[in-house]
Amino acid sequence: MSGIFEYNGGSIVGMKGKNCIAMACDRRFGQQMSTITTNYQKVFKIQDNILLALSGLNSDIHTFYALMEKEINLYNLKENRKMKPTTFANLVASALYERRFGPFFVTPIVAGLENGKPILATYDSIGCKSDLDDFQVGGTGGNYIYGACEAFFKPDLSPEELEEVIGQSLVSGCDRDSLSGWGGVVYVLTEQKLTVKILKTKQT
Amino acid sequence: MQYLDNYLQSKGGYDYTNVKRNELMKAQGFKEMPFTKTGTTIVGVIFDGGVVMAADTRATAGSIVADKNCEKLHPLAPNIWAAGAGTAADLHHQCAHFNAKLKLQRLNLNRQSRVNEVITKLTTKLFPYRGHIGVALIIGGIDSNGPQLASVSPHGNYVYHPFQSMGSGSLAALGILEAKFQDGLTKQQAIDLAIEAIEAGIFHDMGSGSNVDVVAITKEGVDYRRNIRQYNAKSHQKQIPYQFPANNTPALRKFEFNFEKQELSEVGQEMEIVE
Numbered sequence: 001m002s003g004i005f006e007y008n009g010g011s012i013v014g015m016k017g018k019n020c021i022a023m024a025c026d027r028r029f030g031q032q033m034s035t036i037t038t039n040y041q042k043v044f045k046i047q048d049n050i051l052l053a054l055s056g057l058n059s060d061i062h063t064f065y066a067l068m069e070k071e072i073n074l075y076n077l078k079e080n081r082k083m084k085p086t087t088f089a090n091l092v093a094s095a096l097y098e099r100r101f102g103p104f105f106v107t108p109i110v111a112g113l114e115n116g117k118p119i120l121a122t123y124d125s126i127g128c129k130s131d132l133d134d135f136q137v138g139g140t141g142g143n144y145i146y147g148a149c150e151a152f153f154k155p156d157l158s159p160e161e162l163e164e165v166i167g168q169s170l171v172s173g174c175d176r177d178s179l180s181g182w183g184g185v186v187y188v189l190t191e192q193k194l195t196v197k198i199l200k201t202k203q204t
Numbered sequence: 205m206q207y208l209d210n211y212l213q214s215k216g217g218y219d220y221t222n223v224k225r226n227e228l229m230k231a232q233g234f235k236e237m238p239f240t241k242t243g244t245t246i247v248g249v250i251f252d253g254g255v256v257m258a259a260d261t262r263a264t265a266g267s268i269v270a271d272k273n274c275e276k277l278h279p280l281a282p283n284i285w286a287a288g289a290g291t292a293a294d295l296h297h298q299c300a301h302f303n304a305k306l307k308l309q310r311l312n313l314n315r316q317s318r319v320n321e322v323i324t325k326l327t328t329k330l331f332p333y334r335g336h337i338g339v340a341l342i343i344g345g346i347d348s349n350g351p352q353l354a355s356v357s358p359h360g361n362y363v364y365h366p367f368q369s370m371g372s373g374s375l376a377a378l379g380i381l382e383a384k385f386q387d388g389l390t391k392q393q394a395i396d397l398a399i400e401a402i403e404a405g406i407f408h409d410m411g412s413g414s415n416v417d418v419v420a421i422t423k424e425g426v427d428y429r430r431n432i433r434q435y436n437a438k439s440h441q442k443q444i445p446y447q448f449p450a451n452n453t454p455a456l457r458k459f460e461f462n463f464e465k466q467e468l469s470e471v472g473q474e475m476e477i478v479e
Contacts (some may be wrong), residue, residue: 004234049466056237084468097297101336102222107237115468124240130263130271143268154447162349162446171453183456191466196459 005056007032009179011141012042012053012111013170015153016118016134017162020190021111024170025052026141026201029058030057038182045194046072048083049113051187052092056125057105057138064106067095085112085119089129094184107138116191135174141180144158145173163188163197171201237268241338243411245373246276246287247357247381247401248342248353250366254422255286255344255351258398260373260406261411261431269413277419281306281317282426284345285419290358291370293339298321299340303327307438319345319352323362331360340370346421373412375404380404399433406435473475 012025017092028112029040043053044065054061071091075083083091089110096104102127112119121129122136130136135153137145148169157165167186184199230236243245246259263271278286278299284306287297302325306317309364335358344353355368367385369377380401391396395418405412416433419426 002231003237004235007234028284045468048463049468068281081469082469086234093293093297097293098219099222100218100293102224102226104221104222105237110316111468124237124265124270124293126242126293127235127293128263128296130240130274132271132273149233154445160450161448165446165454170415192462192464194461194463196461197453198456198458200454200456 001010005107006009006140006179008056008058009140009177010040010055011137011139011145011170011174011180012055012109013137013142013145013149013166013173013176014051014053014097014111014122014135014157015112015119015149015162015169016119018117019113019118019122019127019154020121020159020162020188021113022110022159022162022166022186023053023109024166024186025053026139026170026174026180027057027185028179028181030179031139035182040084043185043187044069046088047082047112048194049114049189049191050077050088050110051189052088053109053111053138054106055142060104060106064095064108066106071095071132083137085110086112088112089119089121089131092113092121093127093129094127095121096123100126107142109136109138113189113191120147122181135169139180141173141177145169147161159188159190159195160200167197167199171199173176175202230404239293240270242266242273243290243409243410244276244289244371245369245377245399245402245405245409245412246289246342246371247369247377248345248352248355248367249381249385249394249398249401250343250353251389251391252369252395253351254346254420255353256304256394256398256420257285257342257344258395258402258418259287259414260402260412261415261417262411263292264411273413275417277417278429279426280322280343281310281345283347283421284317284319284322284343285421285426286322287342287344287370289374294337294339294409295300295341296477297342298326298329298337310400316347317345318347318349319354320349323354323356325363326356327348327419327441330356335359336392342370342420344367346423351421369401369405371405371412373409376404377401377406391422395420403433403435 122129259276
């Protein structure tokens with residue numbers, strides 16, 4: 001019996017580039033030491049210009065994503081306009097803090113583009129928003145990906161370079177974590193295009 | 205079940221629906237992930253004509269540094285600031301909540317907010333939660349009663365004193381303050397003393413680190429200096445910057461989705477009214 005956050009495993013990472021943002025996640029869904037599937041989705045498109053990555057307990061990933069999807073759909077219907085990424089980032093923080101004493105076991109990363117400007121925010125499980133750094137990590141392999149990011153990352157990368165950097169950081173980090181891996185998916189978002197790339201990684 | 209949803213929605217406050225499930229999981233032996241704490245060294249010093257508050261900028265999650273440059277000085281009113289130690293999420297959301305509450309009160313009463321109002325509101329909120337809302341704050345400001353400085357503990361205890369320090373580095377900072385504080389300091393002397401006290405916390409306490417933020421509040425206004433001192437800037441550049449050629453990482457599949465450029469506006473379009 002390890003931690004609640006280690007039950008399913010998984011890693012996510014987000015990075016800012018020059019007028020673009022990138023998110024990457026692994027594809028493993030496990031139950032402690034067993035692997036159940038290798039195509040679990042952990043990065044969700046909330047709106048054309050907002051991506052939400054979730055890591056932690058998979059049932060809470062699913063529930064929290066459904067909750068955020070509901071919130072943004074209601075917002076679009078009530079306000080008749082698209083939600084800004086900074087607004088969504090604050091919404092995630094409030095939704096997590098609302099459950100301060102019975103938290104969701106997720107550590108989200110929100111990434112988006114607001115009129116060309118990249119927005120990136122990460123949270124602990126009760127809604128402490130941290131949006132100052134140029135890259136954020138989450139999940140069981142997060143600490144290993146931190147090391148790779150610190151080495152590979154440069155500010156103001158183009159979308160093609162950012163795709164490489166985030167892919168390599170994810171793969172290097174997941175190699176060191178037994179609970180993450182079995183494939184990787186990289187999402188690169190620019191003002192008019194979302195590129196999704198499925199990476200081949202070590203099959204262990 | 206919809207009526208229940210609406211009822212819960214309108215109540216506001218905290219949502220306890222997950223508590224039972226989480227307690228069951230803990231009973232089965234699962235351990236939670238540590239919340240982001242601020243470790244921290246924060247200090248406040250009263251000087252002749254105002255108040256100075258200073259804080260370090262490190263946020264930790266267990267023993268990992270979660271944020272190398274977080275902000276621990278929060279404005280509660282134009283003349284009152286709070287420095288916070290404890291659970292970072294609680295600090296951020298409680299300070300934002302009080303900021304809004306005080307602003308609403310100022311709009312209703314057309315009066316400047318006072319430090320003792322903040323202390324009363326805070327302590328009456330924290331006490332019923334028996335310390336579970338993990339905020340340890342230093343509140344400083346200048347109002348009609350002059351410059352004031354108080355510290356509030358998570359259980360709802362408060363103390364007024366001309367100099368305060370809180371957080372894991374408070375003992376290191378208190379040493380400096382006890383030795384060097386005097387009545388009748390000037391603004392610059394108070395700022396220097398506060399920075400020295402935070403320095404002691406940064407270098408002697410593992411939970412505090414990175415840079416120093418300072419805010420000085422006087423009748424004339426607020427002087428907020430973010431990162432007034434930076435001790436730990438990166439001192440070397442990578443010798444061989446990594447340069448990946450394009451399409452270096454092999455991909456199994458690749459998809460592209462094109463969409464229109466997002467127009468983000470403050471106000472939605474007018475809806476048509478159908479008679």
